[in-house]
Amino acid sequence: MATGAVQAAVAGSARSAPLPELAGVRWRPRASESSLRRTERLWLACTVAHTAPFLAVAALLPALKLLLIPMSLLAVAQAWIIAELYAARGAAVVRPRRLPHGRAGECEAAERTALGLLGDLLDHHSRALHARTGLVLEGGELGAWLLGESGAVLVRPGGHRVHCYCVKATEAALPAADRIAHLLLALRADETGFATVANVAFCGARWRLRRRVDRRSRLALDAVENARPLRYASGRGNN
Amino acid sequence: MSRLIRMDQTGHTTLAEWTAEDSDAIDAAVAAFRAELEQGYYAVVSDGDGRASHVRELPVDASLVILRRPIAGG
Numbered sequence: 001m002a003t004g005a006v007q008a009a010v011a012g013s014a015r016s017a018p019l020p021e022l023a024g025v026r027w028r029p030r031a032s033e034s035s036l037r038r039t040e041r042l043w044l045a046c047t048v049a050h051t052a053p054f055l056a057v058a059a060l061l062p063a064l065k066l067l068l069i070p071m072s073l074l075a076v077a078q079a080w081i082i083a084e085l086y087a088a089r090g091a092a093v094v095r096p097r098r099l100p101h102g103r104a105g106e107c108e109a110a111e112r113t114a115l116g117l118l119g120d121l122l123d124h125h126s127r128a129l130h131a132r133t134g135l136v137l138e139g140g141e142l143g144a145w146l147l148g149e150s151g152a153v154l155v156r157p158g159g160h161r162v163h164c165y166c167v168k169a170t171e172a173a174l175p176a177a178d179r180i181a182h183l184l185l186a187l188r189a190d191e192t193g194f195a196t197v198a199n200v201a202f203c204g205a206r207w208r209l210r211r212r213v214d215r216r217s218r219l220a221l222d223a224v225e226n227a228r229p230l231r232y233a234s235g236r237g238n239n
Numbered sequence: 240m241s242r243l244i245r246m247d248q249t250g251h252t253t254l255a256e257w258t259a260e261d262s263d264a265i266d267a268a269v270a271a272f273r274a275e276l277e278q279g280y281y282a283v284v285s286d287g288d289g290r291a292s293h294v295r296e297l298p299v300d301a302s303l304v305i306l307r308r309p310i311a312g313g
Contacts, residue, residue, distance in 0.1 A: 017292075017293045017295070019293070020281050020293060020309070021309050021310055021311065024309075024311070025312075109249075109250070110248060110249050110250040111250070112250065113249060113250020113251060114246070114250040114251065115250075116250070117244070117246070117250070117251050117305075120303075121285055138289065139289065150313060151313070165312070166312055166313035167310055167311065167312050167313060168310060168311070168313050169307070169308050169309075169310055170308050170309050170310065170311050171247075171248075171308040173248040174246065174247070174248060174308070175248070175250055177250075178246045178247075178250065178251070181246060181305075181307070182246065182307050182308060182310055183310060185283040185285065185291045185305060185307055186283075186307075186310050188285070188289055188290055188291035189283060189290075189291040189292055189293050190293075194310075197310060197311065197312055198312050199312030199313060
């Protein structure tokens with residue numbers, strides 16, 4: 001019996017497979033460099049379509065009557081707010097979860113244990129960044145990833161565009177570090193599969209997202225900028 | 240010493256430990272591994288250098304096998 005089990009176990013070391021969660025989203029084409037570029041173009045077109053009419057109105061009103069300048073300013077503000085709302089939606093993916101009232105103490109020990117495991121999975125730089133920001137920086141083929149408890153931000157090569165993904169572990173009671181470890185392991189196993197399973201919450205300019213995130217997440221976004229030459233240089237052949 | 244751990248609400252729980260020479264411990268680890276997979280967990284081996292692999296059978300040569308819950312778009 002022992003031999004059979006050992007043989008089965010050894011056979012198991014023939015690794016690896018695509019992300020198992022892909023089975024749940026069969027209708028989605030697998031994310032790729034070109035699909036990300038398409039998403040970027042679509043979001044840009046969408047943002048322009050939503051804001052351009054207001055900007056056109058803003059330009060037209062003073063031409064008709066100078067008295068309408070306040071209305072014109074309101075139209076400009078409306079165009080600006082629409083774009084900001086999209087970015088705010090993106091910023092929400094890296095916002096830490098709020099624990100239910102009274103559960104903070106109870107979760108502390110679990111959080112410490114989970115942090116130990118997450119720390120083992122990270123290098124020194126990422127560990128230090130996580131301690132400061134609560135986010136984990138991970139280099140990939142598609143760009144640099146910032147992983148939070150309930151989402152991920154992909155900073156594309158060049159650092160100008162970001163994709164914000166809503167994605168999380170399905171078990172709600174996990175400590176924060178474990179939730180990040182879930183995303184990290186899935187990302188490392190199959191980066192394009194990870195980007196396929198995740199839902200896009202925002203895609204747009206990095207500066208726009210940077211304005212909407214909290215101070216800690218802003219530090220993490222800046223760390224991507226500083227780490228970029230090193231990170232993007234290390235290809236992982238993860239397709 | 241290799242370990243099979245499950246990420247759960249306690250942080251993580253060690254389900255089994257084994258060495259390549261201890262076939263009884265490997266049997267116990269394989270049984271625990273399969274039971275967790277049946278419960279809906281996925282098994283991942285961290286390969287170092289920013290890589291990981293999903294496994295469907297327990298890789299006895301791995302030093303650490305991690306069981307995780309599925310992820311989903313929110």
